[in-house]
Amino acid sequence: MSIYKTYSPEQLEELSSNYIIKSWSFSKVAQFSRNEKGFEMIHIYGYNTKKSATTLSGNAYHEISHYWKAKQKGITLSLPELEKIAFEYIDNIDANKWKIQKTTPTIAEAKKKCTKTTTALLNNFYQEKEVYEDHIHKVLDVEIRFTDYLTINGVDIPIPCTVIIDLVIEDHDGKIIIIDHKSRNAFSSEEELSLSIGKQAMTYVKAYEAYTGVIVDEVWFCENKYSKNQQGGSQLNMFRVILDNDTRRLYEALLYEPLKRMIEAVSDPDYVYLINDSDNLIDRAELYEFWAKTLIAEINEFDIDEIEVNKDLVEKRLRKIRDSSTKSITPKVIKQFKTNAASFIKYDLSTTDMKPQEKVEHILKTFGIQTEVAHTFNGFSSNTFLLDVSAGTKIASIQGHKLDIANALNVANVRIPKDLKVHDGKSYLQIETAKKRDRDLLWDAKELIGQKIPIGKDNFEQTLYWDLDKQSTPFLLVCGASGSGKSAELISIIEYARLIPEVDQIIILDPKYEFLDYSSIEKVEVYNEIISIETKVQNLVEEMNLLIKNGKQKKILIVFDEFADAVASSRKGKDLDIHDMVQIGNYRPTKGPLGFPIPGAPKFQRQKVGELKSLEENMRIIKQKGRSVGFRGVDATQRASAKVITGDAKVNYSLMICFRVPKEIDSRVVIDDAGAETLAGMGDGLLKTPESSDLIRFQSFYKPKEITT
The missing domain is CATH 3.40.50.300 (P-loop containing nucleotide triphosphate hydrolases)
Known part of the structure; x- marks a missing residue:
């Protein structure tokens, strides 16, 4: 058991104050190993929040957790029921989570592609779910999330690990098996899986065993290929990691090495996170735009999750970076570099230096809608833009692009009231957008x-x-x-x-x-x-x-x-009924000592x-x-x-x-x-x-x- 499990809340709080991040996960370790600057951008500054339609379809596919939860209760959900749940998930994705690309230039197109891909994944699952079910004696846990202190490679890790485990089963031989769902455009090769998947498997195993006390025998990774096989064949591929003692030791050692380096980095406020230009999983222009931003920006310009990140340490680090960079490089040069980098981030207005009203006008122009933001009002929790709409433009056409407007402004959604707003004697279309609170409306x-x-x-x-x-x-x-x-x-x-x-x-x-x-x-x-x-x-x-x-x-x-x-x-x-003792008659008359009749007592x-x-x-x-x-x-x-x-x-x-x-x-x-x-x-x-x-x-x-x- 990790020594940190014996710490008091006060001791844990003091321990946590030494690290920029408040928990680790396999995805954080993998990102740090692949591209340190990408790790800093995503997991410290919360900078990369937009995801492609195919990535979001993978998230929607994970709604099959509802199938397994129903299975625990002896219920089998139909394919339409699963699709309904997944489609509802897609509909509720915030506008600023969608990554607009060349093949999906609008959120409507991105949603269409996401829905199509999710439909293929769910159909594959439902047609081949025997790959799972033939082995299941009992479903133990479904989509469980927990955070715990772990011991990896014999070392107590001072930051707790957060994991989400898709499915845990007991098979017909009594083995405890963790199963992870993955969506793919193409199956991973056996060689690739054998060399890379062990560290993720060991993260799940160590976390689940620490959390439940139950020993895990195997970890399975089930890849669901959404693109159809031209020669037919299975769309689901189950890869199994059998955990004998030697395999455990090997994968634990492999996991410990990058984890140790990541822990050392997040404990050092002066650590320099290196950029890997060869990382194909992150937009290089976005990475350099982020790097330039850290040289000149204030802490409140980043979307830092204070539940996951120690914001005070990040602020101190950012102040140091900004002070040292502006001494050696003029802010003008940094801003120009940031602008140049942002210009290569296609279809994403949130990174440009445009003012919000300019972004609104620009995104609508891309759809052939000519408007001008005539007035901007800065509220407490939201801003209001009054649009002067060109003659002949249908208001409904602007309503149809409100998610694209939200995406450009990097907010979850915008509200466009149905009625026009009369201001200074002229009618305007309103667009309301939420914003970060910068002041309070105090009671007066x-x-x-x-x-x-x-x-x-x-x-x-x-x-x-x-x-x-x-x-x-x-x-x-x-x-x-x-x-x-x-x-x-x-x-x-x-x-x-x-x-x-x-x-x-x-x-x-x-x-x-x-x-x-x-x-x-x-x-x-x-x-x-x-x-x-x-x-x-x-x-x-x-x-x-x-x-x-x-x-x-x-x-x-x-x-x-x-x-x-x-x-x-x-x-x-009946709880509202009023009851009382009611006389319903008298008891039978009796005779007194002299033989005279005496009336019976009242009966209640x-x-x-x-x-x-x-x-x-x-x-x-x-x-x-x-x-x-x-x-x-x-x-x-x-x-x-x-x-x-x-x-x-x-x-x-x-x-x-x-x-x-x-x-x-x-x-x-x-x-x-x-x-x-x-x-x-x-x-x-x-x-x-x-x-x-x-x-x-x-x-x-x-x-x-x-x-x-």
Whole structure:
């Protein structure tokens, strides 16, 4: 067992601080061995993110993991079911992940090629899956990912190893076998596999054995050839690595040598990563453009993954490189070299020195669409470009190229609203694109106007409001995934509501216990337990009915966080029945001591005497009748499900906010339109309001705890 498994969290954190990368993998070791500068570019700076259609089809092919997961449960997925899963994966690939090439000059063409290749791979698998299944007695693990400290060649490696293992089986002879799926245009030769595959096999074996304690007997690599054999024959080739003691020692020694050199490099902030000009797997121009960029750029110009990389060490290293390079070479010369290198990176505008608006104009011109970006507005989490479209140009044609625009801007997606934007008396087509946050929209009490609660600001610096004094907008729906900014929005609304004198009471229904800080604040009540929430809502209904009966008003703001989870766990059916002891008659009369009859005692039985309304029904009653007496409400949830946010339920929400959600269908469930899946998170939202025919993109206010009133 590795000595590092005995370290405390504090010791591990100190150990990790000495290395630029926070974990290693076989792909990192292989990349370092092949091209050190490529390793630095990809695995340290996160620079190379675009992949070709064939590479992405290989990723989509790995969705056959769903077949094996179903197999574990005794279910066999059909080929159409597998294709549906893989095609959904392809549809969800971000625009800036696609590498545009000569044969695939648009993302639509790249997707078409990717889909065609994936279809061939899946057909091959389904026709020849006996190559796997004939040997399987039991499926043990499917697509497992884990990180663990390993001992390689007798040496404890001070950086944990991260692996993803496609499939682990037990065969009919009781052997434990790891299987790795690979997609290929042509089969690798036996000689090539024998010499190169052992190091990858040993990485899987050492990691799996350390993670599970189970000894692995063999590793199989199954190559799936998507190009058809002209003479027919098998499209799947299974290559087996049998792990006897001598083979283990050999492959472990082969793995240790490049791993040791990589560990030494990432522990040395002054290490110079060498360029291998003969590496055919990396675009040479892209590599030199990256090298030139490291000589002059700031750390925030790189897409560094802080989960995988120690950003502080990279920043110190980058500062040293920049200071030493600019002393020996003028920045002007470096910039010119970078520009020259970038000019050879075909079909990729993200590396050029064009301004974003120039990239938008350029990419559309390549499709014969003449436009001019007349105005650019820099928002908090997104930018808005206003396009002056030439006469005769169909707006739909621009909509069709939004992924190509996103690819040029190196963002996951762009949003193009259906309606034109009128600015300074002229109509423009809007393009909204997410960006890295460069400032926060801090909560400011001065933004409050009367009973108008500020929701946020759009990219045109206009404040958006929720007016509590308007009966036409009494209830607000807020949806967003974890990290989207939903909770920060609720806190902002509560804090503004506390400043409004007309708000008599703020009721927070908080089943996730996220608002406990408000439980001791004046005119705020917090309820967490589901029974307490149900009782309070029932009391609110009774109070509402009393106010209606007496013709009175009371401004009560009800903030219901994670209402979907609360409704799901609330009492239903027979649990809502009210029971009491009911007299159902008398017992038989008896005779007293003198012989006179005495009436029998009453006979009671526990019976249902009524039925409580469910939490969901009580909330619906409040929304239907509460607006007239001053009730206002915010319902928030992470679950953008049609079962939760039904069409009938949405009728009661005049305002709807959707922060970032995982899928387009989630966005459509909440706001009846796509777009929320493209948001940047952390308060970047879309507002649907009766005052606007189109969705409004905005940034929500953020209130740090230290400025809580």
